[in-house]
Amino acid sequence: MSELERAAVQLWEAKRLAEYDDVVHGRLALLLLDNAAETSLMRSAKSSFIYAEAYGNMAYLLRDLDPDDAEGQQLKRDIDAKSLSKRRRKQVERNFDDLVDYVFGRDGLGLEPEFAECLKILHRYRNAAYHRDSVRPDVLGPAVQIYFFLCCHLVRSERHVVHEIAAIPPSVAEIFGDRMPVTTWPGGAMDSADLARELADFFLTSRGLDHVGVAVALSDHLLARLGDLDRDLVKVAESIPPGINRRAVLQLVQQAPVDREDYDKDPPADFWTRSVPVTEETLTQWRSASAGLRGVDGAYQALREFAAVEQPLERLEEPVGRFVLSIDRAEQQAFDDWRGR
Template identity: 40%
Template sequence: MDHQLDRLGVQLSEARRLTRHGGVPRNRLALLLLDNAAETLLRLSATTYLARADLYGNMMRRLEPARPHADEAEKLAQELGLRVVSASRRRKIDRDFNELVDFVFEHDDWSLDPEMAACIKILHRYRNAAYHRDKVYPDVLEPAVIIYFYLVAHLLKHRKSSLWLIDQAPPGVLEVLDGDDLGSGFLGLPGYSSEAFQAAMADRILRDFIPDSTRVSESLSKHMLARLDGIDRDLKEIGDYHGPPDVERDFAIRVVQCTDAEWHADGPPRDFWTRRFAVTGEVIQAWKADALKLAGVTRALDALRMFAEQESSIVKFEERASELAFETEGAIQFESDLRRGK
């Protein structure tokens, strides 16, 4: 039995069940399961590529005695050396999710587009916020889960492996398929290949959650618009607490773009109201307009690319606004406790 596929099948089946019931607690758990499934599938593909790199390393070592005496041996050894993965790179791949994504997607025979890599990194970062800080909003979380189902389905369908097992379908796979017919089996025999299981699981997930590319575009648009609404909420909290009357929002937008030293100093910097900051109220409105346009993109890869570009422009401001809003909440709570004598 393919135990890896069995475990993945159970994870995906549970994520689907949680998503269908809905709500923040269940969607949050679904997001965690999907992120783990994505990392597992990336690591399985990375293992195949690393094994191939080991093969090139062994070939290069066998050429060592001939390198000083034959130009062809030297040339071949140099070409093989480019395909070897160093120990330091392996450590980075093992420890860093983004490095893992980059490593898998950099191979010529990896068939998924770089737009997907960028979006996997984005959703992994969002998952970290949902897991470590438990900061999630229903309007942000639900479309994030839909997008991650789409990405995981493609990682499942295109997983790299040098060996495929022929066997009966594991229980976890059957859970995902939920009664779908696998066909006549491998060469008409009762068993099926792991590759066939993966393709069938991916197709079922896409059918359940992404019936066409329009759903991808709409989910990306909803997710981005909801995150921008979250920025608005954070700016309001910062402005209401710290900002002068009538200019609270402008004050908050400017404060978010000041450094820690400026924020903690006695009063704002001298050029606080005259400095030309990169993000203004008009820029935030432009972000919202771009996010709305996402919903009308008909090609999924174009939508993923546009989403990644938009996210890269907002993420630094978004994270800083969230951080300051969190600090503001703490200050408000502290003052409330003091008033109540706590």
């Protein structure tokens, strides 16, 4: 119950901060939600660790099984598949993407696989927002909405080996206010799993996060990022006198060397004509698909279509971002030189 209380307070504070609807508070809300997602996933993972350890012990007992025992060897393979190596466990405990893959790879979680990719996407965005001091509110606001939706469903679907029946913590009762859930347990006690579901539904309702609302947030987030990308592409084009067109910019940013040892190499003869993953037509398709998300009435389908655009978009944002950073540094250096610094 204490773990659920911490999750409830964390979501409540994220909700409170998000309602300011500005970057200052939104960044803090995103940090809280990212931690809430990770800790919720870890609670589910730790429940699975218990079973994995039991299977590991069984596999150890079968280590000397007769190689000719076909049925026994099949049983051993089945048990091995359900155990967890120390190396894999460390990966799950230390890396967010591995944690997501592990939890969503278990049976009985009850969440669609689209949630997994979107959790990874929002975690990456959280990292970017954390390390950048300037974040656009039209990108951040929808990201907070989407992450809130995902966190609520994670808490609602957490897996535990045992449930606790106890009094509702005062801090959680304060969150519910006059909308306290009905319980049949004596003394107002409640099953922790039931309370988790009630809390998730309470937060989803209070934030207006139904399927349509999430689809709109997903659309707004992508359209805002595409707007940022467009401005960055214009900046790159204008930084190369006398200016180059959009097609040339896309050729340049997607083929520019990344490693220092490649900087001095001559570009290939077909540098300006070879095919690249993203073209102007691709960007048009992304804008159309992103706007179309607003008409999707199911959150799962919306999350799937969101990921289909966001993943290649993120791969393009990275090299474009490097160019913009280099341009900004060059402009700052020129300004410093002019000032004699």
